[in-house]
Every structure is written in C-alpha cells, then in structure tokens.
Amino acid sequence: MSVQPLPAAGPARMPSAHLAVQTPAVRKGGVRIVDAVKIYGAQDAGILAVDHCTFDVPPGEITVIVGPSGCGKTTLLNAIAGFHSLSSGSIHLDDEMLCGRGKLKAEPGPDRIVVFQNGALFPWKTNIDNIAFGPIMQGRMSRAEAYDKARDMMADAGLRGIEQNYPGEISSGVRRRVEIVRALMNNPKILLLDEPYRALDSLTKSVMHEALLEIFYKNRVTIFFITHDLEEAIFLGHRVVIMTTRPCKPKKILDIDIPHPRDYSVLTTKRFREFMDETAAAVHEEAIKAFAAGEKER
Amino acid sequence: MNSIGATAMRAAAFITGEDFWRGIVAIIGFLLFWEVGSRSEAWFGFAFPWISQIPSPTAVAQEMLRLIQEPSFWVSAYLSTLRVFEGFFAAMLIGIPLGLAMAVSRTFYGITFPVFEVLRPIPPLAWVPASIIFWPTQELSIAFVTFLGAFFTIVINVIGGAQSIDVRYFQAARSMGSSTWDIFRRIILPGVLPSIVVGATVGVGITWAVVVAAEMISGGGSAGSMGGAAGGGLGFFIWNSYVGGSYTQIVAGMIGIGIAGYMSSAILRKVGELMTPWLAED
Amino acid sequence: MTETELNELRGLNVGRAVISDSGYQATSLALSMYRLAQWLRSPRPYLMLIGFAGFLGFWYLSVEVWKLPRFAEMPGPTQVLREWFSTDPTYGLSIFVEEYYLHIWVSTRRIAIAFFLATAIGVPLGLFLGCCQSFKKNAFPVFELLRPVPPLAWVPLAIVMFRGSETPVIFLTFLASFYATALNTMLGVESIDVSYVRAASCLGAKRWQVFRHVIVPGALPFIFTGLQISVGVAWFSLVAGEMVSGQYGLGYVINTSYTMVRYPTIIIGMVTLGIVGYVTSAAIHFLGDYMMQWRTRELALGGDR
Numbered sequence: 002m003s004v005q006p007l008p009a010a011g012p013a014r015m016p017s018a019h020l021a022v023q024t025p026a027v028r029k030g031g032v033r034i035v036d037a038v039k040i041y042g043a044q045d046a047g048i049l050a051v052d053h054c055t056f057d058v059p060p061g062e063i064t065v066i067v068g069p070s071g072c073g074k075t076t077l078l079n080a081i082a083g084f085h086s087l088s089s090g091s092i093h094l095d096d097e098m099l100c101g102r103g104k105l106k107a108e109p110g111p112d113r114i115v116v117f118q119n120g121a122l123f124p125w126k127t128n129i130d131n132i133a134f135g136p137i138m139q140g141r142m143s144r145a146e147a148y149d150k151a152r153d154m155m156a157d158a159g160l161r162g163i164e165q166n167y168p169g170e171i172s173s174g175v176r177r178r179v180e181i182v183r184a185l186m187n188n189p190k191i192l193l194l195d196e197p198y199r200a201l202d203s204l205t206k207s208v209m210h211e212a213l214l215e216i217f218y219k220n221r222v223t224i225f226f227i228t229h230d231l232e233e234a235i236f237l238g239h240r241v242v243i244m245t246t247r248p249c250k251p252k253k254i255l256d257i258d259i260p261h262p263r264d265y266s267v268l269t270t271k272r273f274r275e276f277m278d279e280t281a282a283a284v285h286e287e288a289i290k291a292f293a294a295g296e297k298e299r
Numbered sequence: 300m301n302s303i304g305a306t307a308m309r310a311a312a313f314i315t316g317e318d319f320w321r322g323i324v325a326i327i328g329f330l331l332f333w334e335v336g337s338r339s340e341a342w343f344g345f346a347f348p349w350i351s352q353i354p355s356p357t358a359v360a361q362e363m364l365r366l367i368q369e370p371s372f373w374v375s376a377y378l379s380t381l382r383v384f385e386g387f388f389a390a391m392l393i394g395i396p397l398g399l400a401m402a403v404s405r406t407f408y409g410i411t412f413p414v415f416e417v418l419r420p421i422p423p424l425a426w427v428p429a430s431i432i433f434w435p436t437q438e439l440s441i442a443f444v445t446f447l448g449a450f451f452t453i454v455i456n457v458i459g460g461a462q463s464i465d466v467r468y469f470q471a472a473r474s475m476g477s478s479t480w481d482i483f484r485r486i487i488l489p490g491v492l493p494s495i496v497v498g499a500t501v502g503v504g505i506t507w508a509v510v511v512a513a514e515m516i517s518g519g520g521s522a523g524s525m526g527g528a529a530g531g532g533l534g535f536f537i538w539n540s541y542v543g544g545s546y547t548q549i550v551a552g553m554i555g556i557g558i559a560g561y562m563s564s565a566i567l568r569k570v571g572e573l574m575t576p577w578l579a580e581d
Numbered sequence: 582m583t584e585t586e587l588n589e590l591r592g593l594n595v596g597r598a599v600i601s602d603s604g605y606q607a608t609s610l611a612l613s614m615y616r617l618a619q620w621l622r623s624p625r626p627y628l629m630l631i632g633f634a635g636f637l638g639f640w641y642l643s644v645e646v647w648k649l650p651r652f653a654e655m656p657g658p659t660q661v662l663r664e665w666f667s668t669d670p671t672y673g674l675s676i677f678v679e680e681y682y683l684h685i686w687v688s689t690r691r692i693a694i695a696f697f698l699a700t701a702i703g704v705p706l707g708l709f710l711g712c713c714q715s716f717k718k719n720a721f722p723v724f725e726l727l728r729p730v731p732p733l734a735w736v737p738l739a740i741v742m743f744r745g746s747e748t749p750v751i752f753l754t755f756l757a758s759f760y761a762t763a764l765n766t767m768l769g770v771e772s773i774d775v776s777y778v779r780a781a782s783c784l785g786a787k788r789w790q791v792f793r794h795v796i797v798p799g800a801l802p803f804i805f806t807g808l809q810i811s812v813g814v815a816w817f818s819l820v821a822g823e824m825v826s827g828q829y830g831l832g833y834v835i836n837t838s839y840t841m842v843r844y845p846t847i848i849i850g851m852v853t854l855g856i857v858g859y860v861t862s863a864a865i866h867f868l869g870d871y872m873m874q875w876r877t878r879e880l881a882l883g884g885d886r
Contacts, residue, residue, distance in 0.1 A: 084779050109782035121780035125798035125875050134794070139785035167875040187784060322722035329723045352742045409628025414636045420813070420858035422820040425832070425851045428839035432654050432847075508731035512821040515733055516836075534733070541737030549737045553730050561729040 029095045030112075030190035030223030031060035032081060037090035039076050050076045052248035053090070058191070058240075060095070063217060063224040065234035067284060068244030069291035074227050077249070078193050081225065082115045083107035094190065111135055114184040115193040119200065120176050122168040128179050129155065129164040135187040151186060158182050158216065174205040178212060185216065191223040198233070207265060210236060218262055231284050235259075235276045236267060243283055246291040253283050330356050354547045362547040363554065372536070372555075379533040380559060382438075382510045386445025387503055394450045395495060398457025399487065408458075415454065423448040423509050427516060441513045448509035449502035453495070460494020461487060493578060496571030500564050507560040510534065533559070656845040664845040665852075672843035674834065674850075685857060687829040691747070692815050692861065695754035699811060703762030704804060710763070711770025712796055724763070732757040732818040736825055750822040757818040758811040765807025769800030802876060805869035809862055816858045831857070 039051040050073040058064045066074045079085040081092055081099065083106060091101025099107035107113075114135075115121075122131050132155065133147040142150070155161060158178060168176050177197055184192055198206045210233065217224060228234055234241045235257055243253040259272055267273055334357065335342070336350030366372045401408045401415075423444050430440040468486050477485070514534025533556050540548035572578075620626065637658055643649045644657035664670050668677045675681065710717045710724075732753050739749035777799060781791045823832025831854050838846035870877050 082779070082783065109779065111783065111785040114783045115779065117776045117780060119774075119776065121774070121776040123777060123780075123795065123798070125801070125873070126794075134781075134786075135784035138781075138787075138790050138794075167878055169875055170878055183784070321718045325719045325722050326726060329726075350742075353738065406624070406628060409625050410632040410635070412632075413629040414632045417633075417855065417859075420816070420862065421851050421855040422817045422858070424817070424821045424824060425835050425854050427824070428835055428847050429655070429851065431839070432844065433651050435651070504729075504731075507729075508733060508817070511731045512733040515736065516821070516824050537734060537737055541740065546738075546741060549741070553734045553738065556734050557727075557730040560731065564729070 029060040031095055032058040032191060032223070032225065033093040034058075034077065034081075035091045035093070035101075037077065037080065037092065038088045039073070039080065039085065040088045049248040051080075051087075052250045054250055056242055056251050056254060058223065058225055060190075060223050061221050062239035063226060063237050064240045064242065065226045065228060065238035066242050066244060067228060067231055067234045067280075068249055069246050069288050070229060072244050072246045072287070072291065073249035074244055075195055078115070078195050078225065078227055081107070081191075082113050082193055083109035111139060111187040112190040113193055114187060114189040115195060116177070116180050116184055116197045118196045120168075120173065120180060122176055122180050122183070124168050127165050127167055128160075128171070131168070131179065132183045132186055135183065139187070147186075151182075154182050154186060155179075157219075158212075172205075174201055174209055177201070177209060181213070181216060185220060185222065189222060191225055194224065194226045196227050196229070199228070206233070211264060213237065214261075214263060231277065231280060232268070235273060235280070236263065241276075241280070243280060244287070246287050246294065252287065253280065255280065354550055358547045359550045359554070362551045366548070366551055366555075375531050375533050375536045376555060376559060378531050379507075379510055379514065379556070380563075382441060382445060382514075382532065383503070383506050383563065385442050386510070387449050387499075387506045389442070389446045390449035390453055390502060390506070391495075391499065393446075394453035394498075395457055398454040399461060399491065401454070402458050402461030402491075403483075403487070415451075419451045423505075424512055424516070427513060441510070444513055445506050445509050448505045449499075452502040452505060453498040456494045456498025456501075457491055460491040460498075463494075464490035489575075489577075492575050493571075496568070496575065499571065500567050503563045503567055504560060507556070507563065511537075511556060514538075654844075656848055661845045661848045661852075665849050672838070672846045674846050681853075684829055684831055684834050685853060688819060688823070688831045689857060689861075691751055691754060691819055691830065692812070695751045695819070696758055696812060696815050698751075699755050699758035699762050699815070700808065703759045703807075703811075704766050707763040707766025707804075707807075708770055708792075708796065708800065710767040711800065712792065717767075728760055732814075733821045733825070736822065740826065746826060746828065749826065750819065753822045754815045754819045757814040761811040761814050762804075762807045765810065766800060766804050769803025769807070770796055772803060773799035801869075801873055805865065805873070808865050808869070812861050812865055813858070816854070816861075820854065 034057075035055055037051050037054045038049075040047040040049050042048055052073075054077065066077070068074050076085060080087050081094075083099070086106035087100055088105070092099045092107065093101075094113065098104070099113075122128070123134070126134065129148065129151050132151040133144070136142040136147045136150070137144060152164065155164060158181075160175070160178060160182065163171055163175070163179075168179070171179075180197075181192070198209050201209060213224075214237065226234075226237060238257055239261075241255045241257060242251050243255075244250065245252045255276065257276060259267055259270070259276075333350065333353070334355050337353050337355035339350070397411075401411060426444050426447055427440070430443045431437070434440040434443055464487065468490065469482060472482050472486055510532070511534035514532040515538045533552055537549055537552040537556075540546075540552060641658050643652040644655050645659060664672060665675050666677075667675050670678060673680065674684075706720075710721060735753055735756060736749065739752045743749050743752060773796065777795050778791055781795045786794065819830070820832035820835075823830040824836045831850050835847055835850040835854075838844070838850060
C-alpha cells in the first residue's frame with residue numbers, strides 16, 4: 002500500500018466554484034491567519050508577542066516563516082496547533098474556524114500535527130510503536146492494520162531495520178524522519194514544523210532538507226515551517242514570510258518561483274542568489290534589532 | 300525597587316492569589332474532618348476507626364497555647380535543636396571535604412567508596428547500641444548517630460554535584476592559565492554548592508528524624524531503656540506524654556517538632572539561595 | 582553498550598554508525614564477560630580490596646590487638662565472624678540458627694507490606710497531584726502540612742490509634758515510604774517535557790490515553806528513584822519502630838542484644854540489616870532497569886543529544 006501522489010508540479014489550486022464534483026479525500030490544509038494578536042500575561046501590561054498578523058498559508062504548498070529567535074513565530078504555530086490561545090483575531094483552516102471570536106483556543110487534533118524543535122518521539126516506545134500511535138489512539142485502525150501501514154511507511158522513507166529500536170538508540174537526524182513519518186501516518190491536512198532541524202549539523206541538515214522535499218512530493222501535504230535560517234527557507238519554500246522581531250508581524254512575503262522538484266544544486270543558481278539578495282537585508286535588519294533587545298529564547 | 304519592597308509585594312500577591320486561599324480552604328477542611336472524626340463517638344454514637352482515638356484539634360490547640368508558656372517545653376525544644384545542629388554541622392564539616400576528596404581523586408574514591416556504600420544501607424538507629432558502647436557520654440553517642448544520619452546523604456550529594464560539573468569549565472579555566480588551587484576555589488566549590496544545599500536540606504530532615512528517634516529510644520523504649528533518663532528533648536517529651544497518658548500533649552509535641560523541622564529546612568534553603576545567587580530565576 | 586565497546590567486540594574500525602545493516606546486538610552474556618574483564622584490568626577491584634582491608638584491619642587492630650581505650654569495649658571482627666558462622670553460637674544467633682532467619686523474615690515482611698501499601702497509594706496519588714492542577718492545589722497543602730513530622734514522632738499516636746503491636750510499626754514504615762514515593766512521583770510527572778503531551782494530543786489521544794501512554798511512562802524514572810529512596814526510608818523507620826515497640830525483627834535483635842550484653846550479636850544484626858537493605862534496594866533498581874528498557878539502552882549508548 003502506498004500513498005497516492007496527487008497531480009504534481011506547481012502549487013495545488015482550490016477547485017473552481019462551478020465544478021460541483023466533490024473531489025474525494027483531497028487534503029487541502031490552507032490556513033488563513035486574520036489579524037492575530039497574542040499578549041502574554043495581563044492584557045494591559047503583558048508582553049505583546051504577535052502584533053496584528055495577517056497572512057495566508059496556501060494549501061498543498063510549503064510556507065516558511067523566517068524570523069529572529071523569540072519573535073513570536075512559535076506562538077503562531079502553537080495557536081494554529083491549539084496549544085495557545087489568541088488574544089484576538091482568528092485562524093481558519095480551509096472553511097473551518099479554528100479559533101477566533103468566541104473560541105480563542107483551537108483544539109489540538111490530527112489534522113494539524115506538529116513536529117517539535119527538540120523532537121517529541123516518545124522515548125519509552127519503540128520507533129514502530131511511535132509511528133503506529135496516532136491511528137490506534139484515534140481508533141481509526143486496528144493494531145494489525147496500523148502496524149502494517151507503519152512498516153510500509155517506514156520502508157518507504159528508507160527507515161527499514163530500526164522498527165524495534167528505541168528513539169534513544171538512533172541518531173537525531175533519523176529521529177526527525179521517524180517523527181515526520183509518525184505525523185504522516187495520520188493524513189494530516191497541514192504539517193507544522195517548529196525549527197525541526199535547528200539542532201542538527203549542517204551536513205545532516207542538507208540531507209534532511211532533501212528528505213523532507215521527497216516526502217512532500219509523495220504526499221503533497223501543506224507544510225508550515227518555522228526557521229531562523231534564510232537559506233533553508235528559500236530552498237524549501239514555495240512562499241517565504243519574513244517576520245519582524247517581537248512583536249512579530251509579516252515584514253515581507255515572497256513567492257519563490259524556483260521550480261519544484263528542487264535539489265541541492267538549486268543553491269548555486271542565479272535565481273536563488275537573487276532571492277537571497279532581496280531578503281538578506283531585511284532579515285539582517287531584524288536580527289540586529291533582536292540582538293539589541295537581548296532576546297531570551299522562549 | 301529594593302529587595303524588601305519586592306518581597307513584600309510578592310508576599311502580598313501570594314496571599315491574595317487563588318492558590319493561597321485554596322490551600323487555606325483545604326487545610327480548614329482537613330481540620331474540620333479531624334474535629335468531627337475525633338468527636339465521632341460522642342456525636343454519632345459510633346467511633347470512626349482510627350481517628351476517634353486522636354484528640355480533637357481544639358483540644359490540641361488549647362494544649363499548645365498552654366505549652367508555649369511553659370519553660371520546660373522550650374528547654375526540650377532547645378535541647379533537640381541543639382542536638383540537630385551539632386550532628387548536622389559535624390556531618391557537613393566532615394562530609395563535604397570527604398566528598399570533595401572522593402570526587403577529585405579516583406584513587407581515593409576507589410579505596411573509600413566501596414566501604415562507604417557497604418556501611419550506608421545500615422539505618423542510623425541501628426548504630427545506637429554500638430555508639431553507646433563506644434562513646435563515653437550519652438550526648439556524644441546520640442550526636443554520633445545524628446551525625447551518621449546526615450553524613451551519608453551529604454557525601455553522596457557532594458560527589459554527585461562534583462561529578463556533574465561540566466568538564467568544559469575545567470578546560471576553560473586551564474586554557475586561561477588557572478592553577479589547581481584556583482580551579483578548586485573558583486570552579487569546583489561553586490559548582491558543588493547547589494548539590495551541597497540540596498544534600499543539606501534533605502540531611503537536616505533526616506537529622507531531625509534521628510534525633511527524635513534517639514531521644515525516644517534512650518528516654519524509654521518498651522524493649523528496655525538504654526542508659527536511663529536521657530537529657531530531655533522533644534522526642535523524650537512526646538514519649539513521656541504517652542507514658543503519662545496525656546494524648547493532647549503527644550499531638551502538641553508532634554506539631555512542635557514538625558514546625559521546628561520545617562523551619563530548619565526553610566532556613567537552610569534560604570541560606571542556600573543566598574549563597575548561590577546565580578541560580579535564581581529572574 | 583558504547584560505540585567503542587561494540588566496535589571492539591566486532592573488531593571493526595571505529596566510525597560506523599551504531600545501527601548497522603546487520604543489526605548486530607551482542608548477547609548479554611558476552612557483554613557481561615567483557616565488562617568483567619575490563620573491570621579486572623582496571624585498578625578498581627584492587628583499590629576496593631585496599632579499602633576493605635584498611636577498614637577491617639583498623640577495626641581488628643584497634644579492638645583486639647592494641648586494645649585502644651574506647652575500642653576495647655567493642656566486639657572485634659574475629660569475634661563477630663566466629664559468632665556469626667558458628668554452629669553453636671554463644672549468644673544464640675548465627676547463620677545456622679533458625680531464629681536468625683525468623684527475625685529477618687519478620688522485618689522483611691513488615692517492609693514488604695508497608696512498601697507495597699505505600700506504593701499502591703503513593704504512586705497514583707503522586708500521578709494525580711502531578712497532572713491535575715486543581716487537585717494539587719487542594720490536596721498538596723494538607724500533604725505538606727503533615728510531612729515535616731518525623732516518622733518516629735508518630736509512634737505514640739500510632740500506638741494510641743491502632744490496636745495490636747504490628748500495625749503501629751507497619752503504619753510508621755508506611756508513612757515514611759508513602760511521602761517519599763508520592764513526592765517523587767509528583768515531581769516525575771512535573772518533569773515531563775510538555776512537548777510529549779502536546780505531541781500526543783496532536784496525534785489524537787484523549788486525556789486518559791495521554792495519561793496512560795505519556796504521563797505514566799514519562800514519570801517512571803522519577804518513580805523508581807522515589808521507590809529506592811522509599812525503601813531506604815522504610816528500613817530507617819522500621820528499625821526505629823522495632824526498637825521502640827516490637828517483638829522479633831532485626832531492630833529488636835539489636836536492641837535486646839545490647840540490653841542483654843551480647844555485643845557481637847549487635848554487630849551481626851547491623852551487618853544483616855545492611856545486607857538485607859542493600860538487597861531490597863538493588864532489587865528495585867533491577868526492576869526499574871527492566872521496566873525502563875529504553876533508558877538502559879540509551880544510557881549504554883551514551884545518548885545522542
């Protein structure tokens with residue numbers, strides 16, 4: 002059994018209104034953030050983390066958020082995922098309101114799965130137990146079915162042979178991949194990645210990037226990716242959103258028109274360098290501001 | 300803002316906070332339950348299994364008020380506290396250098412640690428008879444047992460603390476040209492300090508337990524006293540109250556010990572915080 | 582096992598990833614033999630011998646040879662050993678005497694009851710204190726209120742409250758154990774990285790599933806530390822209780838040996854206590870290692886973080 006790849010190349014488009022046919026089981030996963038505001042602490046004397054943020058995450062694409070540490074981008078991710086509430090504003094997933102007026106906090110769910118910065122594979126479960134966890138908890142599959150599918154997905158992702166190992170026994174890069182497979186087992190609409198490759202060395206990182214793109218090409222799941230690394234952002238993303246330092250607000254939004262599928266040779270192309278030129282100054286400006294403000298990591 | 304002002308503000312915030320009142324309500328609930336339970340025979344006609352034997356909180360409170368005014372109670376309290384601190388400071392005085400030596404020298408550790416680990420599982424109170432045989436006076440024998448109680452905990456914590464100092468601190472110091480003595484003074488000692496504080500706070504609790512136990516045992520156990528009437532102390536006070544049949548005094552004494560024990564730990568923790576300002580969270 | 586150990590065992594060059602295509606895992610016997618050989622090659626066993634020799638030597642010399650002032654009253658090691666291993670002991674207790682094992686059994690039984698009760702009540706309580714904030718706010722202050730009272734201070738009250746002579750002793754032991762277990766369990770729950778709980782929620786787990794699959798396993802390391810402390814504290818309280826109001830048991834043996842001037846038996850009692858205490862502690866440690874396979878394996882590899 003394998004995941005059917007949706008028609009490739011280029012961002013997926015929302016079906017036109019006049020086509021009345023319902024496309025079955027199409028993962029859309031487009032997110033709209035409308036005027037989001039988040040204040041930590043007392044409403045009048047707290048810390049403003051997110052300042053009237055509005056932007057779109059198109060479905061079926063990789064959107065990368067770049068910003069200095071502590072600027073509030075993780076807060077946004079947490080709001081989408083349902084771990085934090087918003088102070089005002091709203092967030093929508095496709096046609097559904099996740100949080101907004103009357104309901105300031107979304108509920109966490111398998112349609113929006115997070116891959117955490119320091120990894121959150123359960124250390125007390127083997128890799129395959131971890132991967133099969135989601136469907137079994139939701140009751141969507143029997144144990145046998147879940148384990149079969151898990152084995153297949155692991156083999157697909159080049160992770161054969163470590164099913165019975167514990168996360169503590171494998172390297173961090175491999176752990177990340179297992180975590181992503183664990184998320185994908187649940188057919189999420191959107192994958193939320195919170196600086197997942199931050200703790201890896203750059204050699205492993207480059208391998209991880211290509212692995213992530215490969216997974217994306219096979220599954221076409223919407224990806225919301227947070228990083229502070231501009232090069233990573235431009236390499237991976239269809240769209241890059243550059244945030245200001247805290248309180249965060251989109252400073253610049255770019256649609257990266259370098260064609261997919263991409264590989265590492267893209268890094269030395271002229272177009273890539275042009276994008277870097279366009280954005281480096283903006284990012285650098287915010288980095289200096291953040292440094293001056295002595296940001297402590299949240 | 301000066302620190303007194305800040306502390307006052309924090310105290311005020313705490314008292315008006317929800318947690319504080321929940322705690323108060325819970326404690327009041329507990330006291331009510333105790334009161335009702337202890338009077339259950341009189342009020343309901345049947346006795347709750349164990350609680351009905353305990354004197355009621357109101358009776359205990361009255362007793363405490365009476366005791367506070369009696370000098371002999373304070374003498375007992377003083378004696379116990381003295382013993383605790385004697386044993387405790389002896390344990391620190393010997394334990395900390397020993398622990399440091401064990402952490403610093405692999406040879407010394409190899410020689411002493413196995414013996415240490417073999418002696419550690421023996422409960423301090425099991426040493427009481429041997430201690431009485433060995434030491435000339437009763438006080439010294441109690442002090443020795445008290446010392447043992449805290450000693451093992453402190454040494455273990457010191458070793459653990461010293462071993463957990465990141466080796467990079469040593470490397471950094473060496474690369475900046477520090478002498479061995481400097482490294483000891485500026486890296487090992489401050490690095491070990493938090494563990495010493497933890498060991499001390501736990502150790503003082505153990506010391507209290509041992510002192511109370513030793514006082515009870517030497518004051519009069521059913522298996523035979525050891526050396527006749529020992530010099531008082533709160534443990535002895537409680538045992539005497541039992542023998543004399545004054546149950547309210549028993550509970551009052553227990554509360555007294557609890558308070559004393561809690562205050563010792565709190566004071567130590569505060570001293571510890573002052574000595575390790577770099578650990579404070581902003 | 583560490584990477585170097587693994588590679589040495591295989592005779593391969595250093596630098597291969599630990600997880601190989603062949604999935605080689607040394608059998609635990611081979612590993613233990615290897616480790617034993619390494620240990621024997623290091624200075625450690627010899628230093629250990631020096632330590633023990635020093636300790637026993639000093640004891641022997643000061644008591645039996647030089648007869649130093651305070652030491653002369655004490656029983657010496659040869660005396661103790663002769664008594665302990667004699668078939669017809671002068672003071673009545675040796676490894677060949679049935680009564681010896683009776684005392685060990687009585688003490689161990691009391692520990693077992695108290696410890697199991699303390700664990701059965703303390704672990705669930707600690708789990709709830711850790712994960713349900715509202716419960717903690719209500720219950721914890723009461724819990725903390727009673728904690729500073731040392732176990733032995735409860736003796737008279739326990740005697741008053743409970744009938745018989747066994748129950749107060751077991752109650753004492755239970756109390757001390759209970760606090761250590763509950764507290765450490767609570768700390769264990771609080772130490773769990775919130776990311777694990779969030780990950781589980783994302784993956785669709787409901788509250789009770791999170792509890793069962795994340796909270797309980799996540800708190801296990803702390804729980805086991807707590808259990809080890811708890812067993813140590815249990816012995817502490819038990820000996821105290823037995824000395825004050827017991828019949829049979831090792832504490833009782835030590836106490837009566839003193840009053841009946843049977844000094845070597847005191848030492849026998851102490852040493853036995855030490856051994857039994859150590860065994861119970863080690864048993865828990867091994868149980869913990871078994872239940873937390875992931876940790877033993879991760880620690881053996883030296884971690885990767």
